[in-house]
Amino acid sequence: MLTQSQLSERLVNHGQPSYRATQILDWIFKKRAKAWDEMTNLPESLRVDLAEHYPLRPLKHTLTKGSEDTTRKFLMELADGRYVETVLIPASPALYGERSDRHTLCVSSQVGCAYGCKFCASGLDGFTRNLSAAEIVSQIILAEEMSGEKVNNLVFMGMGEPLANFKNLCLALEMITSDWGLNIGARRITVSTSGLVPQIKKLAELPQQIRLAISLHGPDDVTRDKIMPVNRKFPVNELFEALRFWNLQKNQKITLEYILIDGVNAGLDHAAILAKRAASIKAKVNLIPYNTVEGLEWVRPSDIACREFQKVLFQAGVSATLRLEKGHDIDAACGQLRLKKEKGVL
Numbered sequence: 001m002l003t004q005s006q007l008s009e010r011l012v013n014h015g016q017p018s019y020r021a022t023q024i025l026d027w028i029f030k031k032r033a034k035a036w037d038e039m040t041n042l043p044e045s046l047r048v049d050l051a052e053h054y055p056l057r058p059l060k061h062t063l064t065k066g067s068e069d070t071t072r073k074f075l076m077e078l079a080d081g082r083y084v085e086t087v088l089i090p091a092s093p094a095l096y097g098e099r100s101d102r103h104t105l106c107v108s109s110q111v112g113c114a115y116g117c118k119f120c121a122s123g124l125d126g127f128t129r130n131l132s133a134a135e136i137v138s139q140i141i142l143a144e145e146m147s148g149e150k151v152n153n154l155v156f157m158g159m160g161e162p163l164a165n166f167k168n169l170c171l172a173l174e175m176i177t178s179d180w181g182l183n184i185g186a187r188r189i190t191v192s193t194s195g196l197v198p199q200i201k202k203l204a205e206l207p208q209q210i211r212l213a214i215s216l217h218g219p220d221d222v223t224r225d226k227i228m229p230v231n232r233k234f235p236v237n238e239l240f241e242a243l244r245f246w247n248l249q250k251n252q253k254i255t256l257e258y259i260l261i262d263g264v265n266a267g268l269d270h271a272a273i274l275a276k277r278a279a280s281i282k283a284k285v286n287l288i289p290y291n292t293v294e295g296l297e298w299v300r301p302s303d304i305a306c307r308e309f310q311k312v313l314f315q316a317g318v319s320a321t322l323r324l325e326k327g328h329d330i331d332a333a334c335g336q337l338r339l340k341k342e343k344g345v346l
């Protein structure tokens with residue numbers, strides 16, 4: 001999949017008028033054509049040529065799992081036989097400030113992940129490959145088709161570290177936000193990262209007003225080192241310097257994601273440092289009691305301990321949500337996306 005200008009240039013190089021690009025993008029994004037053959041306003045020879053060289057649908061839907069709260073997890077097969085998961089959450093988390101009748105889609109950016117955050121299921125099997133921009137965008141098209149719902153909000157919190165696939169992420173963002181593409185407002189898109197400092201700065205310089213969420217999970221280096229190996233490369237002070245740069249460029253509050261793990265990062269001393277850090281960049285904090293991950297041994301703190309932690313943030317004037325996660329029963333909550341053997345398809 002190409003942007004409008006890239007597609008137009010390629011078509012002109014092949015002797016086609018540039019307006020063919022507009023026609024093709026209209027078929028892909030607005031009319032949702034499933035085959036080149038459906039594009040009846042293109043000459044037949046061009047349709048045949050395109051069909052021979054470019055697969056229109058790089059993903060195939062394989063399996064849907066629904067949960068009690070109607071969160072749905074879609075398993076999608078890539079052309080090379082690998083799989084990704086995409087999760088549709090009907091009620092947007094309050095944290096993103098959206099109304100509850102909206103649909104949020106959590107998309108994957110890589111097959112597997114190289115970053116190995118200790119709480120996360122996605123990294124357990126290591127990194128396989130980046131998704132192309134077309135594979136990222138197709139998750140949205142396919143999820144809308146499978147559910148019959150319009151996706152209003154997008155979070156890059158599925159499998160993979162989106163900023164480690166920076167080029168394809170930027171290309172996908174252009175397709176998602178452009179009026180010739182999916183036309184989803186940039187303010188409805190959140191990119192979540194483990195904290196890749198150089199890419200955060202580059203992302204801050206993009207013109208789109210997208211939102212940023214940081215998987216923080218430790219307010220100081222000693223704690224964060226235990227949970228996030230990436231912290232050894234980009235320690236907390238460096239990360240917060242990049243976040244201050246973000247604040248200068250964008251008019252969007254940063255969200256700090258913080259999974260509460262008993263005996264690791266959920267003490268009141270941790271809360272006090274976190275409160276200071278969050279206040280210094282005017283960020284809001286999303287507290288997520290740890291979810292059980294098969295194969296990992298950490299424990300969720302008691303509800304009372306979680307509330308006490310939140311109280312410390314409130315007392316420091318920091319906005320903090322304590323999230324009752326959607327999709328827990330189908331392993332679709334943040335950090336739980338991992339391809340499992342499903343009915344013999346994997």
Ligand code: SF4
Pocket residue numbers: 113114115116117120121122123158159160161193194215335
């Ligand atoms: S939290 Fe994100 S960056 Fe860390 S291992 Fe999981 S998918 Fe990768």
